[in-house]
Amino acid sequence: MGHVLAIDTSAGTSVAVLKNGEALAEVEIADTRSHTESIGNAIQDALSAAGVKPSQIKAVAVGRGPAPFTGLRVGIAAAIMFAEGSGAELFGVISLDAIAKQEFAAQGLANDTAAEQPLLVTSDARRSEHYWALYSGLDRHGVPICIEGPSVNRPADIEAGLTERGIIAERTSLVVSARAIGELFEAQAAAGSLSHDITALYLRNPDAVEPKNLRDFGKKVSG
Amino acid sequence: MSDWIIRPATEADLAAIMAIEHECFPEDAWSQDNMHFELLAHHTEYFVAVRGELVVGYAGLSKVPASDQGDVQTIAVLPTARGLGLGRALMDALLTAAKRLHAREIFLEVRADNPVAQSLYFALGFEHIDTRKNYYQPAGVDAWIMRLTPPQRSIGREPVVLGIESTCDETGVGIVRGTTLLANIISSSMDEHARFGGVVPEIAARAHLEALKPTLDKALAEANLSLNEIDAIAVANGPGLGGAVMVGVAAAKALSIATGKPIYAVNHLVGHVGVDILERGQVETPTVALLVSGGHTSLLLVRDLLDDVELLGETIDDAAGEAFDKVARVLGLKYPGGPEIDRAAAGGNPNAIRFPRGLTQAKDMEKHRYDFSFSGLKTAVARWVEVAEAKADSGEGDALNIADVAASFREAVADVLVSKAVKACLDHNVPRLLLGGGVVANARLRELAAERCAAAGIELRIPALSLCTDNGAMIAALGAQLVMAGRQPSSLSFGADSTLPVTTVQTL
Numbered sequence: 255m256g257h258v259l260a261i262d263t264s265a266g267t268s269v270a271v272l273k274n275g276e277a278l279a280e281v282e283i284a285d286t287r288s289h290t291e292s293i294g295n296a297i298q299d300a301l302s303a304a305g306v307k308p309s310q311i312k313a314v315a316v317g318r319g320p321a322p323f324t325g326l327r328v329g330i331a332a333a334i335m336f337a338e339g340s341g342a343e344l345f346g347v348i349s350l351d352a353i354a355k356q357e358f359a360a361q362g363l364a365n366d367t368a369a370e371q372p373l374l375v376t377s378d379a380r381r382s383e384h385y386w387a388l389y390s391g392l393d394r395h396g397v398p399i400c401i402e403g404p405s406v407n408r409p410a411d412i413e414a415g416l417t418e419r420g421i422i423a424e425r426t427s428l429v430v431s432a433r434a435i436g437e438l439f440e441a442q443a444a445a446g447s448l449s450h451d452i453t454a455l456y457l458r459n460p461d462a463v464e465p466k467n468l469r470d471f472g473k474k475v476s477g
Numbered sequence: 478m479s480d481w482i483i484r485p486a487t488e489a490d491l492a493a494i495m496a497i498e499h500e501c502f503p504e505d506a507w508s509q510d511n512m513h514f515e516l517l518a519h520h521t522e523y524f525v526a527v528r529g530e531l532v533v534g535y536a537g538l539s540k541v542p543a544s545d546q547g548d549v550q551t552i553a554v555l556p557t558a559r560g561l562g563l564g565r566a567l568m569d570a571l572l573t574a575a576k577r578l579h580a581r582e583i584f585l586e587v588r589a590d591n592p593v594a595q596s597l598y599f600a601l602g603f604e605h606i607d608t609r610k611n612y613y614q615p616a617g618v619d620a621w622i623m624r625l626t627p628p629q630r631s632i633g634r635e636p637v638v639l640g641i642e643s644t645c646d647e648t649g650v651g652i653v654r655g656t657t658l659l660a661n662i663i664s665s666s667m668d669e670h671a672r673f674g675g676v677v678p679e680i681a682a683r684a685h686l687e688a689l690k691p692t693l694d695k696a697l698a699e700a701n702l703s704l705n706e707i708d709a710i711a712v713a714n715g716p717g718l719g720g721a722v723m724v725g726v727a728a729a730k731a732l733s734i735a736t737g738k739p740i741y742a743v744n745h746l747v748g749h750v751g752v753d754i755l756e757r758g759q760v761e762t763p764t765v766a767l768l769v770s771g772g773h774t775s776l777l778l779v780r781d782l783l784d785d786v787e788l789l790g791e792t793i794d795d796a797a798g799e800a801f802d803k804v805a806r807v808l809g810l811k812y813p814g815g816p817e818i819d820r821a822a823a824g825g826n827p828n829a830i831r832f833p834r835g836l837t838q839a840k841d842m843e844k845h846r847y848d849f850s851f852s853g854l855k856t857a858v859a860r861w862v863e864v865a866e867a868k869a870d871s872g873e874g875d876a877l878n879i880a881d882v883a884a885s886f887r888e889a890v891a892d893v894l895v896s897k898a899v900k901a902c903l904d905h906n907v908p909r910l911l912l913g914g915g916v917v918a919n920a921r922l923r924e925l926a927a928e929r930c931a932a933a934g935i936e937l938r939i940p941a942l943s944l945c946t947d948n949g950a951m952i953a954a955l956g957a958q959l960v961m962a963g964r965q966p967s968s969l970s971f972g973a974d975s976t977l978p979v980t981t982v983q984t985l
Contacts, residue, residue: 290723294730294969301734308735323679324720327686331724332731334690339704339735454686460679464672 256312257304259297259336260436263329264321264349265377267292270432271304271311275440277433279303289328297332308340315439317349317430319455320385320404321377326454333452345439346452350375352434354389354398355441357426366394372401374416374423377430379406385457386412388423395445397438406457481563483570484908484934486523486535488516493532494525501553504615515550522574526554526563527934533558536567540578547571547580552594564597572601572625577758582626586612589619598623636708636960639696639732640953643725644717644745645772646670646681648688650696651950652707653957658755659700661943661950664688671812675802676771682720689728696949709966710738711956713745714984715977717772722973730969739966741956742984744977745947747786749913750779751958752944752951763907764938765789767898769922770914770947771798771813774894776847776901777979779911782955783962788979789901790847793836797890798916800851804886807859808879815919818883822921825884832857832889837896847901849893858886891922895929902935909936917945959983 258272267283281296281303301308316333319326330346337344353375363369368391376384387403407415416423442448486494491513498506507515516523520541526534534554540547549571554563575583587594589608603623612620635655642649646667652660666684670676697703712729715722726742733740750766753759766777774792779785795803798815805814810821835850836842862882868874902910910930916922923939930937944950964983971984 288972290726291970291972293727294734297731297734298969308737323682324723327682327720327724328727331686331689331727334686335693335728335731336735338690338693339732454683456683460677460683462673462677462680 257310258313259311260315260432261329261333262317262432262435263289263325264317264319268432269296269300271300272436289325293332311342314342315345317435318346320457322380349430350387352438353428355438356434365396371424396441397445481528482908483566486525494535524570534563538571545581547575547583549585586620638709638953638957639707640711640949641725641729642713642949642952643685646676647947648685648692649949650692651953652700653953656754660696662696664692678718685724711741711952713952714742715974719975726973741959742967742971743955746979747982748951748955751955754954764909764911765901765907766911768914769797769916774849786979792849794852800855803855804858821883822887825880827884827888829881830885834893887921891925895925899929911938915946
C-alpha cells in the first residue's frame with residue numbers, strides 16, 4: 255500500500271501522512287472551534303512535511319466519530335473531496351476504535367490477546383454526555399474488538415450500566431489523533447476489514463421538534 | 478445628484494423620439510416608420526435620456542448577431558438639455574450594450590462640421606479612419622467614419638471554474654467557462670425540512686455532506702469535463718447557515734489541494750447578482766439588486782460587481798421566504814409556503830384585506846428606508862385568521878376565505894419589496910433592477926416588479942429561476958470574474974462566515 259492520508263476532526267483538527275503504518279508527518283490543532291479554518295492548511299502542511307504530492311496518496315482514511323456534529327463533518331467533507339481530487343480510495347474508521355488501539359498499544363497488549371479487563375473508551379459529546387464504546391482486546395491483526403457501542407449517554411448512566419452487569423472496565427484519557435486513525439487503517443487493511451462507509455456517526459437526532467400541529471404557530475401568536 | 482436617467486427605449490417613446498429627431502435633424506430626419514422599425518428590431522438597442530418626466534435624448538446601436546461589428550445608428554440630445562453629459566451617458570449605454578453583445582469593433586459616422594460631437598467620440602477612444610464626401614444631403618456635408626476597437630481580454634482562453642454552494646438547504650455544484658454556463662446541478666434537502674415547517678440547520682448540514690460527491694460527479698458529467706480540466710475552484714463562504722457553509726468550504730479546500738487548483742472564497746449574495754453574467758455576458762452596472770429568499774431579504778447597490786457592492790438595506794426580522802412559510806402554516810398549507818400561497822391566492826382578492834406594509838410609514842422611512850420587516854405582517858395575518866375563525870365558529874361571520882387572505886398577504890409582501898426596490902433605483906439614479914433568490918419564483922412578485930419598473934422607466938432583470946434559487950453556477954460565475962480580473966486566489970485559512978457582509982466579495 256502506498257501513502258495514506260489520515261484525517262480526524264472529531265475532537266480538534268488532526269491530519270497525518272503514513273506509509274507502511276509509519277507516520278511521516280502529523281499536524282495537530284487542538285482547538286475544537288476552528289476546524290473549517292484549519293483543515294486546509296493542516297492537510298497542506300502534513301503533505302509538505304512528509305514530502306508527498308497529492309497524487310502519491312493512494313488511500314484516505316477518515317475518522318467517522320462519533321463526535322459533535324459540526325466539526326466532524328469538516329473532516330469527512332475534506333476526506334471525500336481529497337479522494338475525489340487525487341483519485342485515492344476512501345475509507346472510514348470509527349474514531350473510538352482508533353483510541354482503543356492506541357491505548358492497547360500503550361499497555362503493551364499483544365495482537366490476538368484479550369485484555370485483563372475490558373477497555374472503556376469515551377469522548378466528549380457535549381451537553382453533559384459522553385460517546386463511549388467497550389473493547390475486549392486485539393484481534394490477530396491488531397484491530398481492537400468492540401463488544402459494545404458506540405453509543406452516547408450521560409457519564410453516570412454509562413457507569414451504572416457497567417456496574418449493573420458487574421463489568422469493571424479500564425479507562426483511557428487518550429484523545430483521538432489522525433496517526434491513530436492511520437494505524438488502525440493499516441491493521442484493518444491487514445485484517446481485510448476495511449470499510450468504505452464514511453457516514454458520520456452523530457448518534458443523536460437533529461435538534462428539531464416536529465410541530466404536532468403545523469398550525470400551532472398561528473395559535474401562539476400573541477403580539 | 479443629476480436629475481436625469483438613461484434607460485432602454487420602448488415603443489411608447491416613439492412620439493417623443495420623433496419630436497427630437499425633427500428638432501435636431503430638420504433636413505434629414507428619419508421617417509416615423511423607420512424609427513418605429515428601429516425601436517422594435519431585434520438587432521438594435523435603443524436608449525433614451527429622461528429628465529424629469531420628459532424624454533430629452535436618445536441613441537441607438539445596431540449589432541447583427543452574425544457580425545462582430547456594432548454601429549452607432551443615431552444619437553441626439555435636445556439643445557435645451559445639452560451640456561449636462563447626456564450625450565456621453567447615452568454613448569456609454571451604447572458601448573456597454575456593444576460589449577455585452579461581444580462587438581469587437583464599433584463604427585459611427587459624424588458630420589465633419591460637428592467638432593463638439595467629434596471630440597466626445599475621440600474622448601471615448603474612437604479614431605477617425607475614413608471620410609465620405611457629400612454624405613449628408615441635401616447640405617452636402619462630409620461624414621467622418623470613426624471606429625472604436627475595445628481592448629480584448631488578454632488571457633488566451635476563458636477559465637473553467639467549478640463553484641460549490643452550501644449556504645442553506647441546497648447543495649449546488651456549477652461549472653462555467655468564462656461567462657458560459659456548462660453545468661448547474663442542485664440537490665435540495667427541502668423535503669426533509671417539510672415536516673418541521675422550515676429549514677432545520679442541522680438537517681441541511683447533514684444533507685450537504687451526503688450530497689456533495691454525487692452532485693459534483695453529476696456536474697462534471699453534465700459539463701463533460703474531468704477535474705483536471707478545471708482551472709479554479711470557487712466556494713461560497715457566507716453569508717448563510719454556519720454549519721452548512723462549513724461543509725462546502727472544507728470540501729472546496731480539500732479539492733483545491735488534491736487537484737492543485739487555486740481556490741476563491743466568494744460571497745453568496747454577490748453570487749446572486751453575478752449570475753446575470755451567465756445570461757447576458759456581464760452584469761450591467763450600476764444596478765440595484767433585490768435578493769429575496771428563505772434566508773435573506775437584501776437590497777444591494779452594485780456599482781461594480783467585484784469592487785463596489787453596498788448593502789442598502791435588509792430585513793430586520795424574518796426573511797420574506799420565511800414569512801411565506803409561516804403564513805402558510807397559519808393557513809394550514811404545506812412547506813415551502815411560497816408556491817402553496819401562490820396556488821391558494823389564485824382567484825383571491827389581493828385588496829380584500831389591507832395587511833400592514835412593514836417599515837413604510839414616514840417615521841420608519843427615515844431610519845429604515847431600504848430595510849424590511851415581515852414579522853408584524855405575519856402576526857397580523859395570524860390574528861386576522863384567528864378572529865375570522867372565531868366569528869365563523871360563533872356564526873357571526875362567513876367561513877375563512879383562504880384565497881383572499883393568501884392573495885392579500887402576498888400582495889403586501891410583493892408591494893413592500895417592489896416599492897422599496899424601485900425607490901432605491903430612483904434615489905440612486907440607477908436605471909435597472911435585478912431580482913434574485915428563491916422567492917423570485919413567486920408570480921405576483923415578478924408581475925408587480927415588471928409593472929412598477931416599466932412605469933418608472935427601470936429595466937428589470939430576472940434571471941432564469943434555476944439561476945435565481947441557490948446554485949453553484951452563480952458561485953462559479955463570480956469566481957470566474959475574479960480569475961479573469963487577475964485577482965489573487967484566497968488562502969487556505971478562510972472560514973465560514975454566517976454574517977459575511979456584501980462588501981466582502983472575495984475573502985482572501
